[in-house]
Amino acid sequence: MTWPFHLPPLPYPYDALEPFIDRETMCLHHDRHFRTYVDNLNDALVNAPEYHSWTLTKLLSRLEDIPEPLRTSVRNNGGGVYSHDLYFDLMAPPGQEIAPAILEYYDTGRQFFSDMKTAALGQFGSGCAWLVISPDGSPAIMALPNQDNPLTLGFYPVLPLDVWEHAYYLKYHNLRSSYIDNWFHIINWEAVSERLLSFFLP
Numbered sequence: 001m002t003w004p005f006h007l008p009p010l011p012y013p014y015d016a017l018e019p020f021i022d023r024e025t026m027c028l029h030h031d032r033h034f035r036t037y038v039d040n041l042n043d044a045l046v047n048a049p050e051y052h053s054w055t056l057t058k059l060l061s062r063l064e065d066i067p068e069p070l071r072t073s074v075r076n077n078g079g080g081v082y083s084h085d086l087y088f089d090l091m092a093p094p095g096q097e098i099a100p101a102i103l104e105y106y107d108t109g110r111q112f113f114s115d116m117k118t119a120a121l122g123q124f125g126s127g128c129a130w131l132v133i134s135p136d137g138s139p140a141i142m143a144l145p146n147q148d149n150p151l152t153l154g155f156y157p158v159l160p161l162d163v164w165e166h167a168y169y170l171k172y173h174n175l176r177s178s179y180i181d182n183w184f185h186i187i188n189w190e191a192v193s194e195r196l197l198s199f200f201l202p
Contacts, residue, residue: 003052004042005081007035008089016093020182025170030088033166037080037147044073056082060151079147083128087162090195092188099189101196105139117180119143120163131159131192133199158195159187 010030015023045051048070051059059066059078066074098109106112112131120129123143132155134140139158142150150157161183168179 001056002054003045005038005056007038008085010088012091012093017091017186020094020186021091021168022171025166025168028170029166030084033164034081034084034088037077037084041074041077041081044070044077057151060149063152075149075152076147079149082149082151082157083147083160083162086157087128087160087167090159090188090191091183091186092191094185096187096189098187099193099196101193102189113184115141116161116184117177120161120180121177123163126164128163129161130155130157132157133196137200156199158199159192 007030010026014026014030017026051066051070054062056078059074060082063071063075098112102112103109106115116129116131119141120143123129123145125145127143127145127148129141129143130150132140132142132150135154140155142155144150161180163176163180168176172179
């Protein structure tokens with residue numbers, strides 16, 4: 001994925017995640033919020049042709065090589081494109097069992113859910129909780145503010161949990177905890193496993 005970036009279609013119907021995430025939230029989140037990040041990133045890079053061949057992963061991994069004020073725009077909007085792309089792609093209609101690969105690192109699925117929820121609830125304001133692979137190859141869970149991305153810190157992003165209010169407020173209002181509990185029912189574990197394998201078996 002290089003400039004100009006495009007809004008990928010939602011990989012399932014807008015109502016496919018109900019009752020856990022409602023159709024209206026999915027429409028607004030994907031078609032408006034996600035699109036805004038894509039448009040803003042394209043606008044930021046339009047007069048910087050030296051970066052047109054850089055993938056989004058490269059832009060975020062080498063953020064320190066990009067001069068200001070472009071760096072801040074790539075950090076915010078590029079981070080938004082990356083996190084939203086993963087967020088939507090790694091959800092699916094409910095019914096999947098937790099990926100066996102996760103259970104290689106966590107004693108139980110309950111422990112994984114608990115750690116992700118703790119990170120997500122501990123993120124003050126907007127941001128994401130992330131399941132990542134550390135530089136040493138071990139899994140970790142972190143929370144990052146706004147659209148900061150694990151790639152910039154040297155971590156491989158596996159699974160984001162979006163806790164910006166636009167991800168849940170229409171349905172859950174201020175009940176972030178309830179949104180998180182229900183999000184666990186709609187993780188696309190098959191796709192998460194593929195991301196893990198793509199790291200260990202490139």
